[in-house]
Amino acid sequence: MAIVGGGPAGSRAAFHLARGGARVALLDDSHPREKPCGGGIPARALALVGSSVAALSGGVPIESARFAHLDRTATVQLADPAGLLRLAVASRRSFDSRLVEIAQDAGAVMVPSRTIDIHREGGAWRLATRGEPVAARFLIGADGPGSLVRRRVASPFGRRDLSIAAGYYVHGVTSTQIDIAFVDEPSGYLWSFPRPNHLAVGICAQADVATSAPLLELCARWIDTNVSGGTRERYGWPIPSLTEGALRAERPSGDGWMLVGDAAGLVDPITREGIFFALRSGQLAAESLLQGADPAAAYAERLSDAIYPELIAAARLKARFYRPRFIALLISSLQRSGRIRAVMADLVAGEQPYHTLRGRLLRTFEVRMMSELFASR
Template sequence: MQNYDVAIIGGSCAGAASGYTLAKAGRKTVIIDKAVFPRKKVCGGMITEKTVALLQQVYDHTPVEPVIDSAYAAYSIYYAGPEKICTYTHPSNRLYSVDRAVFDNYFLQKAAAAGCDIISGQKAVGIQGNTITFSSGEMVRAGHIIGADGAHSIVRRSLYPEIRKRHFAMGLEVDVGYEGLKCFDNGEDICPQIYFGIMNSGYGWVFPRKDHATVGIGGVLRFNKDNIRNLFISFLKKVARGSIDPLLSKIAGFPVPLHNYVKKPARDNVFLAGDAAGFVEPVSGEGIYFAVLSGRFAAESIIAGGNSADKYNHLIQKHIHRLFKQAYFVKRILFWPGVLSYTMSRMSKDIRYAKLYYDLISGEIDYIQYTKNLMRKRK
């Protein structure tokens, strides 16, 4: 049985950030993942400038250009159908599309280069004390364990079995070539598109990449009486050209652990990060930024020593939970049909409201500032 200072289950955004930070600090660390990287990851794959800045902080100014598929300065908003409300253009590129197979593998290899061991193709099936057991029967022992193993985290179930499934959200997406999309008929409009009003407590998207676009929807399951697949098919018919039958077998789904964040994601020697801790932004569904941030916080808390669990819980409360509480409050208001219609109306009449939403998702302002500015009368 191998012994480590820290064992990380999950090699995606949170796990790689933890592994890199710990290995760089001289901790004997291993990342364990059931997949062999690079592997396909179903995800909208759109990140903002704040995520790029965080990645450069965590990985010591490592260039992120190799994982950027496309960069965009503009985005478009649509409401309740195929009609565009507005397009806002920022002076510089602030939105970036990434292929998660390339993105995740790139940063996992950065962790390996820093000295972190990688065990791939091994599924963790049990955790008892400091010991992790694989499906093969092999085991490793570690002083600390970080669960970065996604929405169905086995580490989370070992700590907090009471996941509130009634609040779960689901995302569906499919890749479509540009020739199969009518929403990009105007060449100058090739930029990320967000569609509100097509489902309750959620939205749709068309995110362009170099040679195709990712079309998807995501929302809380219990607020959508119609089957989410049926909602997605209706959305596809609005944005796709011709028959969508060839696309139906290619639709992929992924869970989004909304409203399931853990108030104290560390207990004793076990830490949760990323989706495993439910760190998905409630309005935008942003997960990559909070995965990287929480992965770094978990590693730094362990490196600091002392009561590392308390240190981590404090950092999460200060930098993630406070924002999420604001977002939950705003979401209950924003996605109410009357308020959503009001917001869309303002965006259609005044481009400054589109900029306001852009500033929110890119991290320039918080939800309190967003709400105050949204309700303020413009001259």
């Protein structure tokens, strides 16, 4: 097996395959590296790798989330009823490197070389790298939204199915609180996630309606107002943000290949959280391969059962969720309602499914907010 990309999806697929007795080559020349993203890791994602918020090495346990819109704010405590924290922010350098080490300990072979071309010959995949070539019977693409594997076996993402994320690392400053500042133009939110020795401040917008320059300007203004001290380092990257139609049309596997994580577009369209889906899809890909018969079909079926319904539900809600009128109602409800704060805490922690959100909001008696989000969709 050849896996291109050593992030959470690729390394987790490599771990499960190697532990199951498969011969696995994991190709990635980027480690160790920091990854430009918020770095939020919910407890459900950590559970997939046998860890927890308290046990995560190099992580910052997050105690609260502050939400803002215009001049109004509301703060939500993130601990569960038992007092356990459910979200950590990690340095992706240390988190991803540890996942690679775990895969290697299970028997996967790390190939620290960049894959530059892929073709199929005589039923085997031939991977040209900047080092020695690699041949494999089965190919897994875990190489992100610009995936070379995806370009060879399927179609690349169009601009309307990508978001642009841009922002700054603010070195020398950290916290135990995340900040979410909703913005009306472009529609979405700005975030500040504290890592052990810096803040990751960024903002995201659909690639077909925004460019990085105005996003960076918004981030700089927010930092000027809300952060004291620190030195700034600019970053930017694309994030899959698929529509409902794109998710339904997505083809994640075929004869001799699979796509996992960002390469498969498995990112929450509302929050843009992808680490849980990366880890889970890597595990599902490995399980499908190890079962033997028709692994490509088995993988597609597993995604249809375990991941796609949640992403499709989020895609349906996305446009209404970021409307200024809904955000204003949300902030008001967060300020006065403990029940709404509990719902939002569960959403941030990845423990509130979108497909049951309507019923839970109904039980909060916040009828106006529920109607704005769900009525006449």
